Amino acid sequence: MHMQLLNDDRVIIYDRTDFGPSNLTLTEDQCSRSNLKDCTAHSAEYDSITNTFRPLTVQTNNWCSSGATLPNGTLVQTGGYRNGDRAxxxxxxxxxxxxxxxxxxxxxxxxxxxxxxxxxxPDGRVIIIGGTKAFNYEFYPKTTPSSSQQLYKLPFLEQTTDPAAENNLYPFLFLHADGNLFIFANNKAILFDYTKDVVVRTYPAIPGGDPRSYPSTGSAVVLPLKNLELGVNVEAEVLICGGAPAGSYLKALRTRRFLPALNTCARMKITDPEPTWSIETMPMARVMSDMLLLPNGDVLIINGAGKGSAGWELGRDPVLSPVIYHPNNALESRFQVQTPSQIPRMYHSCAILLRDGRVLVGGSNPHAYYNFTNVLFPTELSLEAFSPPYMSPTNARLRPVIAEPLSNLKIKHGKHLKVKFLIDRLLLINPAWVSVTLLRPPFNTHSLSMTQRMLVLTNTSLARPRGFGKFQVNVAMPKSNNIAPPGFYMLFVVYHNVPSEGVWIQLT
Known part of the structure; x- marks a missing residue:
């Protein structure tokens, strides 16, 4: 139900704690420390390098919770259900x-x-917005005595509540290039200054009026940020894809009628003085999909259903074919359908990018408990890896190998970095085809990748030969915390749209 890649290449995975016994047993020591009724794990640590896993002892109920990483890489995980809703x-x-x-x-x-x-x-804290009957926000850590007692109202969440859901759940939330927050709920969005508790601007609604957030669950990303050298006037574009027509949730819940999902994406440059949404048509309709930024700046759309809504057993017609969206292509040539999976990934499935460029996909449980038999979509315990086209054998010789920096380098905002890489010595390198990207791995749950962010770093000098197959490119880190909040990022060298394996960079 939830996934986060950490800066040691381990993936933290967890489910709710009240499903009953799982298939992963706690150690004797873990069991002695557990306050749960059974001695099985409801969380696991998966090592993506060694392909091994071990049980973890999550205690409070983290069902449908949220999370983000702190500047030091620690995962902060908030809320949940019953004994976990304030944990x-x-x-x-x-x-x-x-x-x-x-x-x-x-x-x-x-x-x-x-x-x-x-x-x-940007200041290292985490903002926590919304939730069931929670039209407000707060911060963590509670760094001052006043913040430990301060709860801030956010009327926008109540104003945009979907009557079908009776709540405003999992709103889309992105850090704008100016440090304010872009908040999207239902089919509307605002720019919000959380430091002054004021709405800075109101954006137009997506044409058509259909909702895109939970339970009409679409997915969303901020496209890669470019031209970062000044730290100001950086353009930011939001892309929101899929969802379900108004009324889908109640029709599926009460009458078992499953409406076709939305087959459109809406894209808007949120930094424009007078922004408008442009609408694009996907190759197929999708609800409950995940959208991930890939190291080369493309967007992967994966998982989900063709009909219905988010919620227990309310999705139908699994969409097995991933789609890659090329944001820089011409308008009618941006979507590329990929080879289908064989495993439906419906409600409560996850997807995250790994450092080697693959996408880890797992889960799917549309039922109130673990249910493996006599149901349309059984509880799914498998993990699989989706390999984007850049990982095909035909692209192997184009793939750079980073020689420097080594992983876990600390670097400050605004500093310059020399990135040395190796590439096939027989290639005629075109410096214009070389780029360096930073990607912050998100916390993923319910088709929402929280704090996902990609930066295309500014080249201060072009790649130059340093012997056969050896090159160096000099790049500048973003000057502003608003562009890149402090924390761990994966750094990639991209050549001719093919990325290297990443290395970890801690931006301080």
Whole structure:
């Protein structure tokens, strides 16, 4: 139900704690520390390098919760259900070898948070917005005495509530290039200054009036940010794809009528003085899909259904074929359909990018409990990897290999970095085809990738030969925390649309 890639290449995976016993047993020591009724795990750490996993001891119910990473790489995980709805859970990567596990704090949130959205901020905190009957926001950590008691109202969430859902759940949330927050709910959006608690501007609604956020669950990204050298006047575009027509949730819930999902994407440059949505048609309709930024700047659309809505057993017609969206292509040539999977990934499935460029896909459980038989879409326990076209054998010789920097380099905003890489010595390198990207891995749940962000770094000098097959490109880190909140990013060299394996960079 939830996934986060950490800066030690391990993926934290977890489900709700009240489904009953799982298929992964806790160790004897973990069981002695667990307050749950069974000694099975409801969270796991998956090592994407060694393809191994181990159980973790999440204690409070994290069903439909949210999360983000702090500047030091620690995963902060907030809210959930019943005994977990005001809890904060922390997971620190690489904490003394194999002993890392969840540390949990009860009643650290001021508001019960179920289906809320988190986002990492330029000052290192995390903002937590919305949730069931929660038309407000708060921050974590509680860095001052006043912040520990301060809950801020956000009327926009109540104003845009979908009557069918009776709540405004999992709103889309992105950090604008100017440091304000772009908040999207139902089919409307605002730009919000959380430091002054004021709405800066109101954006036009998406044409057609159909909702795009939970339970009419579409998915969304901020397209890669470019021209970062000045830290100001950076253009930002939001892309929102799929969803379900108005009324889909209630029709599926009450009458078992499953309406076709939306087959459109809406794209808007949110930095324009007078922004408007442009509408594009996808190759197929989709609800409950995931959208991931790939290292070369393309967007992957994966998972989901062709009919119905988010919610227990309310989706039909699984969409098995991933689609890649090329944002820089001409208008009618942006979508590229990929080879289909054989596994339906419906409600409560996940997808995240790994450092080697593959996409880890897992889960799918549209049922109130684990259910493996006599249902349309059984509970799915498998993980699989989707390999984008840039990983095909025909592209192997185009793939750069980063020689420097080594992983986990710390670098400050505004500093310059020399990136050395190797490439097939027989290639005639065109410097214009070389780029360097930074990608912040998101927290993924319910088709929403929280704090997902990609930056195309500015080249301060072109790639130059340093011997056969050896090259160097000099790049500048973004000057502003608003462009790149502090934390861990994956750095990639991209040549001719083919990315290298990434290395970890901590932007401080």
């Amino acid at each position: 904060v859970r922390m997971f620190q990567p690489s904490c003394n070898g194999n002993g890392c596990d969840w540390v949990e704090f009860q009643n650290k949130l001021l508001q019960r948070r179920w289906y809320a959205t988190d986002h990492a901020l």
